[in-house]
Amino acid sequence: MPIPDDLHIQEAATLERKAFAAMESGHLAFRQGKISAMELFLLADKWELAEEALRCLEKTAQSS
Known part of the structure; x- marks a missing residue:
């Protein structure tokens, strides 16, 4: 049974929000001298991986 497109879109939106929140938290922690x-560079790398996963989910949703 195929996954509905709206579920892919919801997953992508959730991933995007989590990745953005993690990056914002990382910037704040760096500015406060906590990391x-x-x-911070490693967090940015993880954020880029999350963005790539988001693009893959979007492509999957578009092709379904």
């Missing part, structure tokens, strides 16, 4: 520049 290093390297840790």
Whole structure:
């Protein structure tokens, strides 16, 4: 049974919000001196991976 498009869109939106919130938290922690520049870089890398996952979900939803 195929997954409805609106479910893919909801998943993508949830992933996007979580990734953005994580990145914002990382920036704040860096500015407050709670994490290093390297840790912020690693968070940014994870955020880019989340964005890639979001693009894949969007493509899947469009092709369904």
